[in-house]
Amino acid sequence: MLVPLRAHADVLLPDLREVMRHHAAHNGGHGPLTGAFLKVLKAWGPDALPALPEVVALLDDATGSLSIVEVLAAMGPGAASAEPALRACKPFNWPGYQWNAAWAASRMGGDRRAALRLIGDAVLTEEGPYYGPVHLLTDFGPAAAPYADRVRHIMENTGGLHRIEAALALWSGTGEPEPSISVLAEFVLPIADGGDDYRLFGEALRALARIGTLTPATRAALRTVRGFDGRLAQERNYEAFLQDEELRAAIEYLLALP
Numbered sequence: 001m002l003v004p005l006r007a008h009a010d011v012l013l014p015d016l017r018e019v020m021r022h023h024a025a026h027n028g029g030h031g032p033l034t035g036a037f038l039k040v041l042k043a044w045g046p047d048a049l050p051a052l053p054e055v056v057a058l059l060d061d062a063t064g065s066l067s068i069v070e071v072l073a074a075m076g077p078g079a080a081s082a083e084p085a086l087r088a089c090k091p092f093n094w095p096g097y098q099w100n101a102a103w104a105a106s107r108m109g110g111d112r113r114a115a116l117r118l119i120g121d122a123v124l125t126e127e128g129p130y131y132g133p134v135h136l137l138t139d140f141g142p143a144a145a146p147y148a149d150r151v152r153h154i155m156e157n158t159g160g161l162h163r164i165e166a167a168l169a170l171w172s173g174t175g176e177p178e179p180s181i182s183v184l185a186e187f188v189l190p191i192a193d194g195g196d197d198y199r200l201f202g203e204a205l206r207a208l209a210r211i212g213t214l215t216p217a218t219r220a221a222l223r224t225v226r227g228f229d230g231r232l233a234q235e236r237n238y239e240a241f242l243q244d245e246e247l248r249a250a251i252e253y254l255l256a257l258p
Contacts, residue, residue: 002040004242009047016040020054029058030065038067045074056082059089066100073104080109096122096133103136116140120147128157135165137173144173155183161203168207177213184208185218191232192221198234198243205250212257222251 005012016037023031041048041055052075058068072079072086083105091097099119106115119136124147126132131154137144148170155166163183171180187204208214225232232247233240
């Protein structure tokens with residue numbers, strides 16, 4: 001409920017921070033609501049910077065939560081003071097933490113070349129089915145071009161979310177819409193034929209929005225989906241309304257592209 005209220009972050013943050021501190025004090029740092037708090041702060045991005053102390057306080061070697069790393073990355077350069085704590089954390093149950101920490105640090109104003117080298121080397125050497133942090137390469141744009149052949153290989157040998165992430169990373173590194181937009185079409189066309197994997201559909205739409213180009217078949221499929229009477233959602237609770245609104249807004253944005 002708070003995620004869409006970013007414009008009111010300055011009013012809401014003092015109370016949210018107080019609740020976070022109270023929750024942490026009574027749950028040994030992390031608790032059942034921690035993930036929800038972090039989801040809100042990530043969505044608010046730089047507007048959530050006043051809550052940086054509460055976020056940094058959640059970093060510890062026992063958890064190394066990806067959500068915390070993503071919040072710091074979303075806060076951007078204003079969170080640069082948290083970089084030492086981010087790098088010092090070495091969670092024992094998350095071997096890939098240093099990749100994500102380097103990526104987040106680069107978003108916070110840290111060394112982008114060192115981060116790209118660390119992440120790129122992991123993509124080159126990690127074996128399937130995960131193939132390393134290929135999704136993190138997307139933020140580095142053309143600088144990640146040297147890894148394009150490996151990213152293409154990953155895209156061609158994975159499915160689901162990994163395939164979408166690799167397709168977006170390939171476009172980001174090469175600047176070429178194809179073959180990425182044809183791969184992403186694979187997650188759009190089935191919805192027009194009655195499919196219901198709206199999670200991957202949404203991920204594909206977000207990727208296509210970043211690329212800014214559609215195949216003719218994708219455009220036709222989106223027109224069909226736009227005409228559906230039912231909600232575009234797998235959820236059956238209040239989140240169905242939010243998911244439907246988000247997907248329909250993405251469809252409208254994509255269909256408005258030249």
